[in-house]
Amino acid sequence: MTPRPFRPDPPQTLRPWAECPDAALAGLRGVLTDIDDTLTRDGQIEPAALAGLQRLAAAGLPVIAVTGRPAGWSRAFALAWPVRAIVAENGALMWRRRSAQKAAIEYADPLPVRQANAERLATCARAVLAEVPGTALARDSAGRITDIAIDHSEFAHLPPERIAQVVALMQAQGLTASVSSIHINGWIGAHHKFSGACWAVRQVLGGELRPAEWLYVGDSSNDQVMFERLPLSVGVANIARFVPLLTHLPTYVTRAERGAGFAEVAKKILAARPG
Secondary structure (H helix, E strand, O other), X not given: OOOOOOOOOOOOOOEEHHHOOHHHHOOOOXXXXXXXXXXXXXXXXXXXXXXXXHHHHHOOOOEEEEOOOOHHHHHHHHHHOOOOEEEEHXXXXXXXXXXXXXXXXXXXXXXXXXXXXXXXXXXXXXXXXXXXXXXOEOOOHHHOOOEEEEEOOOOOOOOHHHHHHHHHHHHHOOOEEEEOOOEEEEEOOOOOHHHHHHHHHXXXXXXXXXXXXXXXXXXXXXXXXXXXXOOEEEEOHHHHHOHHHOOOOOOEXXXXXXXXXXXXXXXXXXXXXXX
């Protein structure tokens, strides 16, 4: 059963991350984080973010990344970064490192369900490309297994009205639609970032995700379910672009953008830990 939201009403303003009390961080069990424009800039992890991940790992604080990126894209980073797992395609699958050279993939849905969904997803993708001017599939689409992605800010650029049109078309065809900082993702099923995070914590750490014991870092509207469910949530500064569109805001916001913002979060967490 999915845990109920810890905080039913989102904050109406973003508080500076520096104002987060150390006492709220001392008992953290781990950190959950988005990837694109939270750890990365232009698709590459920023050195400050990688250093922050390394310091958290060295302190024994597990990090699980939760992203809308595809399975094929995520595998290399599950091997290269000091994270315990990468949940990809908005909660549909997960990569876990088994050795220095091997990562194993796990799926939230069984193979027959994924096969049944594949044609519906392809049909919807064709409809979007035919009906919404200027749309293009995300360049990472070849690595996708359980969803489709339309580029709106990575290599192609769509105005807000076209993004809204894509979302509406996906929803009309029975898909769940979500807008990240770079893509519009569509998938079939009830999974999302929070359900994927709960699944990953159970599988990787052998226990339930207790919202008060985890902190989430993100940057865009597809992070809202995490901002809603976790009382300790942080937006890196570039979330300002999405704030007017958000129903659920993070509790705090960093001074720095992207990977430098994540590093700011890691530094404060580690400073607050006992011992």
